[in-house]
Amino acid sequence: MDNDIAERPELSHLPGGLRIRLLPRRRSSQAAALVRVHAGAHDAPAAYPGLAHFLEHLLFLGSDRYPPEQGLMPFIQGCGGQLNASTRERHTDFFFQLPAELLEQGLLRLLDMLAHPLLDPAAQLREREVLQAEYLARAQDSETLCDAALGTLLDVEHPFGGFHAGNRDSLPVEADEFQLALRGYHRRFYHAGQIELLLAGPQSVTELQRLSELAARNLPSGASLERAPAPLRASASWLDVQIPNGAPGLHLCFVLDELPEDNAVALDYLATWISSEMPGSLLANLRAESFCNGLKWREPYRYANQAVVVLTLPLTERGRAQPQEIISRVLGWLTFFARAGIQRQIREEYRYIRLRSLQGFTPLEQLRYWAEPAAWSAASDSDSLQQAFDALMRRVSSCEPIVLLTGSDERPALASKGFPVRARREAPRRIEPCSFDWRLPEPNAWLKSPAPQVPGSAAVESSLRWRAGDFNGQGALYLRWQFAEKRPCAALWHALWSTLQPCLWAAKQAGVTLRFEDFGHAWCLSLLGFAEAFPRIVEDIGRLLNNPPSQAFAEGIRLAGEAGWSSGDEMLIRQLIRQLPRQLGQRAPDHEEKELRLDRSVLLHWQTAQRDGLAMGFTGDLADSLAEAMKAMPGLSGDTNDTIRPFAGHRWHDAGLRATDTAVLLFCSLPDANPETEAGWRLLARLMEGDFFRRLRGELQLGYAVFCGFRQIAGQGGILFAVQSPKASAAEILAHVGAFLADFTHPLSDLPAERMAQAVQASTDLLFDNEPEIAMERTWQNHLAGQPEDHPQRVAAALRKLQLSDLQGQLQALREAEGGRLVLANAPPPSEWTQTVRENRPRCSPPR
Structure with a gap:
């Protein structure tokens, strides 16, 4: 197996302080960029919890050179790419992937929004409501509430126990003091000395180097800032935590300080084997006794020589009655795995696991992997890693875990920061490791x-x-x-x-x-x-x-x-x-x-x-x-019906999922299988995607999960609209979608020729994207639909011939749901839906 894919891209420094890593991928049609700002949630001013996360959101809302409608998000949406951002404890990542020839245009937009954001006060008010919706959704989330409960048990000076998501109460954007703090945080950390840039694509090293130098010129210079973490300490405790609508679970939390230098790979090594599902594994042992249905490893915090590790086990009825036996077995397995020489026996298999994962990564996935400073590479497998692993296991073995038991039963409120935690404290119980005859999991025969x-x-x-x-x-x-x-x-x-x-x-x-x-x-x-x-x-x-x-x-x-x-x-x-x-x-x-x-x-x-x-x-x-x-x-x-029968009619399905939010999927199927129709709907979806996001998420502030786009699902093509909202009902969400489609008639009538041409090109590029996973999935969906092999070429030819009048006709067909529509929601259909279907007047337009 080729080891070249496992070589970490070399780190270089440019004038002004920018650090770069370049990863040529000559056989890819896609390129990717990742910017890591070495500042995150724990660096925000204590007076304004969530400020770092809030700034991450604001940066997408326009910059000096690119107003909101021309910024990175609409640009990436317009060319069929993908983008996201993530605020962690001590870093914030911004990343995207798109057709390779557009890398420079995407990079310029990313750099300008990082260096010269508008930070418009009106936009801040709207975006704060988006964070509020995100906060309300996360307040129902099992992992979020467990981390908040765990934070109440740590020393108060460590920021892990703080509130970092942000909400309406913690972000007083109307106050001058807050605006000074927001801009001060941006000046302190958003400069070249605090930024690392990673680029991947089919471009030559020379071209990638040119783009990185262009980035350096577009960022203010500055010096790197070092921040030492506060001591990470916690005493052994048990908490019984309430999770709304949550299934019973056991969470073992290990609070680890003073870890070895190579702790990232050592932790990943431990995670690989404790999560194993092979015969002889810890999970196989627990499943055999019907204690749990799975085991998940999480690292809600890792920085420098510190980490918080959580093992989550969804409990069966028997496991719920015997949590101490499960804990004893987990501790027993860890004691076994800490024995001298264990790591050497399975080092080669771990190497194969990492090589296989790297081989199938997209350009963006590779950048996200190499952005981690201590990620495993082919050069990492050395005696120093063995020493780090031994040191880690000594630390884990000496750490008595914090135990969280979760379920939906009512618990009393617990004093916490930010997220509302309901939990009951219990006296910690001393549990000895189980002296079972443990063995290593069987080798994964599919690896070699x-x-x-x-x-x-x-x-x-x-x-x-x-x-x-x-x-x-x-x-x-x-x-x-x-x-x-x-x-x-x-x-x-x-x-x-x-x-x-x-x-x-x-x-x-x-x-x-x-x-x-x-x-x-x-x-x-x-x-x-x-x-x-x-x-x-x-x-x-x-x-x-x-x-x-x-x-x-x-x-x-x-x-x-x-x-x-x-x-x-x-x-x-x-x-x-x-x-x-x-x-x-x-x-x-x-x-x-x-x-x-x-x-x-x-x-x-x-x-x-x-x-x-x-x-x-x-x-x-x-x-x-x-x-x-x-x-x-x-x-x-043998002979089969090659084509799945297209969805027809107008149906509402209540998924019966109990939650405080309302989520709605509206799938409008293509009215026929003609390439001309598919071309029109693909182009319509491309033109609507950015506007739909801005209207329902930015202007109406329905929620933070909002998107639309052309999709092929189970062999059926159509346009999917998706909204999750903490405040709007299913009927109100559908009415907003209908109103958007009705209003879209006007921007479509005034569509600039340049935007039309860009959307046609982006839609055509997607039809011929040769990234393996994308290309193969597209071929399968066309096969399910019974389309000929040259179907993408036919759709591309139809795209090039589309006129504005064709699009207007397709928009009307979409509004009238001529191909049928399916609504999938966690709510029953409203009376107006029943009346509409009864009168056989289906539409995706707002009720009159």
């Missing part, structure tokens, strides 16, 4: 094992389509099972999903992303990533799906019964998005199953379903090995 040997050429299934193409060592396999009459009960899908959970983790280590999706009357299994790993993974998964373990059936019934419950640690709108493929694929409204019965007899329906698929990125012996491995998969290969 060769593909199965195939005697001669394997017979290729007639229903498996193969697509040629060079994807730089990456591959994709999509398999679909279609059910002719009645599809299997939802509990069976959940049982199979539960069976695949350890496989998701092991495949990810091997550089392959695994998905299993419910498309209503079809199920889809997809694998994307390191092509050489596919044959063994496919063969092993096929055998597992044909014969799932007995406990999976009981787990499937449990999960099906909980399908309407909101997860306390995932955004509501993301939970709805995960349900969207199933609802689009339903041939009739989803009905609750009266009786959940599940045993091995139901597998017959799954094993006799018609199976087809698509494979990309495989040639020669590798293709033969994959074809042979496919024989282990359930289902019957």
